[in-house]
Amino acid sequence: MSTFGFFCDTSACSGCKTCQVACKDKNNLEPGIRFRRVYEVAGANWNKTEEGAWEHDIVAYNLSIGCNHCEDPACVKACPTKAMHAESDGMILVDSKICIGCRYCEWACPYGSPQYNEQKGIMQKCDFCRDYILEGKQPACVASCPMRALEFGQIGQLIEKHGDNRTIYPMPDPITKPALFIRKHPGARFARKLNASIINREEVRNEK
Amino acid sequence: MKSSEWPLVIFTLAMQLSVGIMLIYDLFILFPLYRSRVALPMKYHWILLIALLAAIIGVIFSFLHLGNPANAPRSLSNIGTSWLSREISGVLIYSSLLLVTTILHFVMPSAGRSLKWLIDITAVAGIILIFIMSRIYMIPARPTWNTFFTPLGFYMAAIVMGASLLLLFQINQGSWASQKSLAVLTISIPVIQLALLPVYMSWLSQSGIASGQGLTILLQNHMIAFYLRLILYLLAIAFGFWAFFSIRSDTTQNRLLFTPALLAWAAILAAQIIDRLLFYAQNISPDGF
Structure with missing residues (x-):
């Protein structure tokens, strides 16, 4: 079971993507590979009022996701070599020395977290900036967030502080028990009704 | 579709062709001959060789899919939870059984009849593998x-590819019943595939955002491939009927069957390749994640 987790305050996230850039910088990632991705969710509609006028509804918010280090990780179950594995502290890591680059973990993960490095022929992913944590520092994404929308910590403490909500529209059902806790943007309750969707798919998906 | 998935298209189709050949050979060719106690024609041994060749091609292309094939031997490490690990085990078991069966048939051609149990086991291993x-x-x-x-x-891909290919092998020496059965399979599977298409599309349209995107990919992004597949199914059915009505009771003189059987097999193979390309094109994560 995962010990650590992330918290994302979608009501505070401005979508500046500093977390994404800090992660790429810290991990020296190739173009196209994003351990952390900022999803832009937006939707809108026009409604006719009783007086016959037209008014618009609109919803827009951002969701920053790295690896959720799930308690029931689909990637670990799928990996044929056990390169993708759970450490004793619950962190989900990939052992690049035994990864075969089959990309099955990429298919199995509902959050698109494992990223394929075409040059190396292996999978890579967020490791909570393990080296930073061992030094007593925060992960690069959390430390860089100018809005303080991201937090990292012990799961119990995060739940106590922010509650145990692990999803927001349009995230998939949390069947893998992600260690990601979310404060919902106020507009999220209208998102389904407004057919909101991720509007920066081309940006966040690693199509290589 | 990602270019990295081409090896998977070839791997899955080649393995399914191999299994289809074994399954159809066992049920529709070997079984009637076995019951009638007629000697096995030597040319049927070549069927096993074609199935083995298809399996070898499949195995080679499965390696091309990997980013780091050097670690491939480790892929059997997680049979407990990984279906990919189980698939690799299944491919190894099926291919090994097929290799042994083929070698025994060529080394001991007269013992072909007594080795039917080995073909049965190989066919069952193939069914499990699929x-x-x-x-x-x-x-x-x-x-x-x-x-x-x-x-x-x-x-369905395995059955129709196997049946249509074996129909070609039945031209001169196959029994009338076997020829008719294989021609019926060659016609009926594309008919079922055509009939299921609207059911599948209806399911896609009603099963959430990601599945709805799957429909968009079919009808907009890959529209030409989608309609080409329909045309090829119809052609396969037409050639299948042509083959069916070309079968004569005197099957040893039956050369009329060659052209329609060849055309039906070509149309079916092309349709299955496009079908599999469209399958991988629908590799969509839930809600865009």
Whole structure:
């Protein structure tokens, strides 16, 4: 079971993507590979009022996701070599020395977290900036967030502080028990009704 | 579709062709001959060699899919939970059985009849392998694949590719009943595939955002491939009927069957390649994640 987790305050996230850039910088990632991705969710509609006028509804918010280090990780179950594995502290890591680059973990993960490095022929992913944590520092994404929308910590403490909500529209059902806790943007309750969707798919998906 | 998935298209089709050949050979050619106690014609041994060749091609292309094939021997490490690990085990077991069967048939041609049990086991291993192959794709994170249409499609591909290819082998020496049976399979599977298409599309349209995107990919992004597949199914059915009505009771003189059987097999193979390309094109994560 995962010990650590992330918290994302979608009501505070401005979508500046500093977390994404800090992660790429810290991990020296190739173009196209994003351990952390900022999803832009937006939707809108026009409604006719009783007086016959037209008014618009609109919803827009951002969701920053790295690896959720799930308690029931689909990637670990799928990996044929056990390169993708759970450490004793619950962190989900990939052992690049035994990864075969089959990309099955990429298919199995509902959050698109494992990223394929075409040059190396292996999978890579967020490791909570393990080296930073061992030094007593925060992960690069959390430390860089100018809005303080991201937090990292012990799961119990995060739940106590922010509650145990692990999803927001349009995230998939949390069947893998992600260690990601979310404060919902106020507009999220209208998102389904407004057919909101991720509007920066081309940006966040690693199509290589 | 990602270029990295071409090896998977060839791997899955080659393995399914191999299994289809073994299954159809066992049920529709060997079984009637076995019951009638007629000697096995030597040319049927070549059927095993073609099935083995298809399996070898499949195995080679499965390596091309890997980013780091040097670690491939480790891929059997997680049989407990990984369907991919199970698939690789299944491919090894099936291919090994097929290799042994083929070698024994060529080394001891007169013992062909007594080795039917080995072909039975190989065919059963193939049926299990196709089930495992389909389970790889039936994961919640890929909603367009996570449906019974996936195993159904894989089994139908195996049967129709095997039946249409073996119809070619039946031209001179096959029994009338075998020829008719294989021609019926060559016609009926594309008919079922055509009939299931609107059912599948209806399911896609009603199964959430990601599956709806699957429909968009079919009808907009790959429209030409989608309609080309329909045309090829219709051609396969037409050539299948032509073959069916070309079968004569004196099957030893039956050369009329060659052209329609060849055309039907070519149309079916092309349709299955496009079908599999469209399958991988629908590799969509839930809600864009």
